[in-house]
Amino acid sequence: MSIFEQGLVPLPVNHVALSPLSFIERTASVYGHYPAVIHGNIRRDWQDTYKRCRRLASALDARGIGKGDTVAVMLPNIPAMLEVHFGVPMIGAVLNTLNVRLDAQAIAFMLEHGEAKVLITDREFHAVIREALGLLANPPLVIDVDDPEYGEGQPLSELDYEALLDEGDPQFAWQWPEDEWQAISLNYTSGTTGNPKGVVYHHRGAYLNALGNQMTWAMGNHPVYLWTLPMFHCNGWCYPWTVTALAGTHVFLRRVEPQKILGLINQHRVSHLCGAPIVLNGLVNVPEAAKMAIDHPVAAMVAGAAPPAKVIGAVEAMGIKVTHVYGLTEVYGPVTVCAWHAEWDARSLDERARIKARQGVRYPTLEGLMVADPQTLQPVPSDGETIGEIFMRGNTVMKGYLKNPDATREAFAGGWFHTGDLAVQHPDGYVEIRDRLKDIIISGGENISTIEVEGVLYRHPAVLEAAVVARPDEKWGETPCAFVTLKEGFADTGEADIVRFCREHLAGFKLPKTVVFGELPKTSTGKIQKYLLRERARVL
Structure with missing residues (x-):
């Protein structure tokens, strides 16, 4: 035994489970009066937001919801969606954010498969949720959200979200996870073939990927973050936790409307936003008469299919600096980044855009990334030509697929997570996707x-x-x-x-x-x- 292991054991004084729940506690304590939420006419600071999260946790706890219970939500990008990312795990429960564009059958499958005890749902989705609930033998407790910025739809429950929060204690003593491996959220894959798979995240992975976002993007303190990315998608790429950790401001947007995005960027001096390439494409193609000049630094993180170089170049010409990342639901969202080198700034706009189209290198919080032969797992040459599959390993890989051990074993075969994406590795180590295995x-x-x-x-x-x-x-x-x-x-x-x-x-x-x-x-x-x-x- 090493001399450094003799008598030195983990104790409460030197070992605490990692959890993003610590972020909101610190931010509310240090920057309590800083702005936290902007949504239409709604303005809240971090003390108010923290109290609302604790009220939610307290009210759910009083109704018998606790560790390991699933709380599903069907919400657009509104303040309640931020609150559930903290209030639900505060009682050890697991957050399941539902894709708001799914049909009733898919929603019913997820509610049943995930064994949801509670469903918090916005009135906009009353029709599809009513149909989904009708397909269930044991429907969950439904909580109705009436967003003042929407003002339409129908309630599905007599229990209103704001009334629920009024039941709760703003000083509720929430639970720290007993183990950082404890589940924090459940996210379903798209399920384009067969039933969707339930991807289980843990507190440790959520904590680390949230920090990885900051390390990768260098967001700094107090960013103003515009929610153009659906918050239900990979828990908003962990940005509900990242922006909170940085005492930033969450600017909410129910629908992605390019002209409105430009207006919010200027009105609130938005510093950061995320989305799929189509978001950038929408900004580029706003009619000339409706375009607004951006007079302050704005950073956009984009993921999905590689944005065409022309789109990246056009967005940068507008004054928006693009960072290209790549990831999957199974790895908490983005885990690779086209990390920028200062010498590339001297290149032409078109050349810079082509470089940025690459998926890049691993996050500091991802331990392993390789392009290898799908069968042998032998790394391919770094020649920019030989195609292999992208493999990953580390703390920000999912726990596994819920109730699906066969799919989990297949995804983790050989000690690596199989992404199913085909790529090449360039001589500088940067990865560039060529296709999905099924798309080549x-x-x-x-x-x-x-x-x-x-x-x-x-x-x-x-x-x-x-x-x-x-x-x-x-x-x-x-x-x-x-x-x-x-x-x-x-x-x-x-x-x-x-x-x-x-x-x-x-x-x-x-x-x-x-x-x-x-x-x-x-x-x-x-x-x-x-x-x-x-x-x-x-x-x-």
């Missing part, structure tokens, strides 16, 4: 990256949005099929124009053999639903 197109034995083809399509002056999927082909096996949304004023653009443009920038075998025009189906987080496009391509 194999045409005549050649691999075609749909992301590469999409990047070219986005450079066409008429293209607003683009997605490429495989279409079955008798001769080649598969060929690229492009789905394109045109900008206003470019309705005359046809398939021949698109293919001609692509031929100038791509090898012949990579050219779209089919081009379909129209709106693209998207998830609530702005990701294009390629599985729906694949189904359409199969019957063209």
Whole structure:
């Protein structure tokens, strides 16, 4: 035994379970009168917000909700969504944020599978929630949220959220988790094939990824954060906890409306916002007459499919500095970042944008990241050409899938989390995604990256949005099929124009053999639903 281990054991004085709950306690104590919440006409400081979280915890505790119980919420980006991120785990319960664009069957599955004891729901979703509850043999206790910034919808319960908080004690002595491995939240995957999987987060991972966000983005104290990212998505990438730790201001937004985003940025001098590439694309394509000049520094963190270089460049030209990150539900949101080097500032805007399109390197709080052969787990050469799967390991990987040991074992095979994303690793160590395993197109034995083809399509002056999927082909096996949304004023653009443009920038075998025009189906987080496009391509 080492001399440093003799008689030195973890004690309450030197070992405390890591939990993001500590963030709000400290912020309320140190910066109690600093602004915490802006939502329409609502203004609250950190003392008020902390008291409301404790009231929620107290009221739920009084109704018999406790450790290990699931509290589901169906809420847009409103103050109550911030409060549940603290009030629910304060009693050891597990927060399950539901995707607000799901249908009744999916919601009913999640409520039943997660064994929700309570459902806190906004009136906007009364119709789908009523239908979902009707599918359950044992529906949960329903708490109605009447957001003054909405003013529509119907109540589903006589128990109102504000009345519930009035029942609670603002000085409630909440519970610190007994173990940092204790579950803090439950997030369901999109479930595009079969039932969605329930991803379980723990206090330790939430704490560390929240700090990783700050370390990666260098947000500093008192950021003004605009909620353009759905808070139900990976617990808002852990930013409810990050912004709170930094005594920042949460500026809420029920719906993503590009013109309103620009207005809020200027009105409240927003410093940070997050979202999918479609959020940036929306800002770039606001009509010229409606655009507003941004006269202060704004940072945007974007994740999802790699933003086309043209979009990144256009957003930076507006004065918004873009940071590109990458992650998945199973790893608490973003865990890699295209970490910037000062010498890159001297490059052209187009070159900088192309660099920023890479997914980058691991967060300081992620212990392992590699691109490797999916079967052997042997790392691929760092040549920027050899494709492998992205693997991860560390404290910010999920506990596992709820009630699904087979899927958990498969995801963790070989001691690494299998992301299912295909990428290359450049000589400088930076990772760049080429495709999802299920999205890569194999045409005549050649691999075609749909992301590469999409990047070219986005450079066409008429293209607003683009997605490429495989279409079955008798001769080649598969060929690229492009789905394109045109900008206003470019309705005359046809398939021949698109293919001609692509031929100038791509090898012949990579050219779209089919081009379909129209709106693209998207998830609530702005990701294009390629599985729906694949189904359409199969019957063209």
